[in-house]
Amino acid sequence: MTLAVRESAPATSRRIARKVLGHDAGAYLFLAPWLIGIFVLTVGPALGSLYLSFTRFDLITEPRFVGLANYTRIFTNDAKFLAAMKVTFTYVLLAVPLKLIFALSVAIVLNKGLRGLTVYRALFYLPSLLGGSVAIAVLWRKIFAKDGLFNDVLSTFGIDGVSWIGDPDYALYTLVVLSIWQFGSPMIIFLAGLRQIPQDLYEAASLDGASKRRQFWKITLPLLTPIIFFNAIIQTIEAFKAFTPAFIISEGTGGPVNSTLFYTLYLFQEAFSYFRMGYASALAWILLVIIACFTAVSFISARYWVHYEE
Amino acid sequence: MDITIDRRSLLKAGAGLAALGAMGAPSAFAQAETKLRMYWWGSKERADRTFAANKLYTDKNKNVSIEGETLGWNDYWTKLATQVSGRNAPDLIQMDYRYIFEYARRGALLNFDPYMGKVLQIEDFGKEATDAGRVDNKLFGVNLGMNSMVTLVNRSVLDQLGFKAPTTETTWAQFAEMAAEITKKANRPGFFGVSDASGYEPEFEAFCRQRGKALYTADGKLAFTAEDAGAWFDMWDKMRQAKACVPPDVQALYKNSIDTSPVTLGKSAIDFAHSNQLVGFQALNKEKVGIAPLPNAGAGGKPGQYLKPSMLWSVSAQSKNPEEAVKIVNFFVASPEGAAAIGLERGVPASAKIRAALLPELDALGKETVDYISLMSKHVGALPPPPPKGAGEIESVLRRVSEEIAFGKVKIAEGAKKLVAEADDILSRG
Structure with a gap:
């Protein structure tokens, strides 16, 4: 906050403002909160990090310009970067489709006009509200430990479970399940989409003798493609940015044996555990480019499989 | 945010403030004349003991207030680095042997040498226990306790x-x-x-x-x-x-x-x-x-x-009240009252005088720790150089x-x- 002492002359300043901004002054004034937000809190720091990505910066000494050194190392000599990419892509490619399929299945069941639909809808949505929270990640740690609740249940069926989060062969898949469990928001959107499909299409198809399955593939799915597309984009971006569950379950180590070293977690370690802000900024920009590419490819492919009613 | 105040009202406010000052400091202001921030990592047990020691100090020094903050080991170093780089470092910093060289060489810490023998009375630490806090022959960390x-x-x-x-x-x-x-x-x-x-x-x-x-x-x-x-x-x-x-x-x-x-x-x-x-x-x-x-x-x-300082007290070079901060450091390590409040939770005190004062009060755990350190002092090697x-x-x-x-x-x-x-x-x- 600055404290300015000046001659009180609101009239002059108003005149100047009008000259500079023209007729739109009022509009800009009302946009100001958003403008300040995006420039001060988003664009500014992002450009700052672009600059830092070409430096060495450990927070305590001044940043030192190193050219492309950070990027060169990431692409040619960084085994951890490759490990993080592998973990992240495995996660995205598994979690996103599975979550969407699960969300769509639940939406279809709920769409059948169950009694007490609103209650079910709220219940199924609940995990999405809680899922990203620290408390739930801690809870999952307890449930999926070697002597946790999940293995207790398995043992009543005579199955001897492993440590689902302590074993590098299973830890990542446990996190995939955690992500699928938070299917609430795509489910709600699917449900809304299903409601939009005109009932007379189904009636006509029934009259022509199309089976339920055929109706699903020929009517429901094609008409739902815009919704699927939207959900896929949003969920993919979210999956690339996944951080909290891995951070809590492995306490920030990405272990065991880097099996849960998400890209964002690796970025966090470089920045805040090892104080290589420059290197971490470079990693962040690479992630941004990857997500942008994924989204662009999705939009291009959308021309071939997404049907808009015209 | 801009606040525009015209000259006349500013003058009025200024005159008012000056008058207040001339009246000889009303109590509300004076109580927290010197505000210090203290920052450490550790368990709840450590937090309880540290807050207790701080309270003893501020009860005796009514013009001082100490704001304590504690975090886990990993988050601690993240936040400290961020604060130091933002010129917002706490006055009293719990330091580790692993990091003291990095911080001292970058000029983030206060040199204790000018205070030695005055407000900082740690002559009876012995050379080795003191030197664990030295970087390039200057004292930047005061040993809070020995451990192994x-x-x-x-x-x-x-x-x-x-x-x-x-x-x-x-x-x-x-x-x-x-x-x-x-x-x-x-x-x-x-x-x-x-x-x-x-x-x-x-x-x-x-x-x-x-x-x-x-x-x-x-x-x-x-x-x-x-x-x-x-x-x-x-x-x-x-x-x-x-x-x-x-x-x-x-x-x-x-x-x-x-x-x-x-x-x-x-x-x-x-x-x-x-x-x-x-x-x-x-x-x-x-x-x-x-x-x-x-x-x-x-x-x-x-x-x-080897015997090593479990942790050290450092004072920020940016501290506005370095002398008061050093006094608090001294209270923790060299006054029987302060040392008794923190006990052996940060290791066995390096000061022979303090150890002797604490010994009769120790519980079984405390005795076991002290016995262990004196036993091991015959079986240890030299302190290794600080890690790179x-x-x-x-x-x-x-x-x-x-x-x-x-x-x-x-x-x-x-x-x-x-x-x-x-x-x-x-x-x-x-």
């Missing part, structure tokens, strides 16, 4: 099964044998002799020193070879095969904290820790726990352990490689080579 590595045992379980805690004579081979027997005798599913310490840095360091090596040289290079690492991993692999130590999927959930230690979780009878942590371990364990020396290399082996930048990252590599071996992802020799190669790479990156 320990074998942490669940005494109740050992007594019950008829085993004795390791002594200064116990070798690694004897230790491994005993651990395997504990597993066998206890005969409980999921309970083992010892934690899998193959990824613990302090114990690996002791092991290297016993072989006449070290983790790092004074100029910040690696001081152990793939052969040393191989011998260490091999020893633990044999213990794993013999079911002397916990399986890897249990060890993987250990997060370098007392509450995730296999001993606290009832998965093993023995773990490794530091002597000042005895208090914290006992607070979380229903059964009786105790401390014992680390196993040694047997005949011809060198001392592996990147040492923290190498610690995580040691842990990861130990897991890769334990889960059978790489062979022992291969893992040992990998550790050395990655460590060299990290050190060369700086």
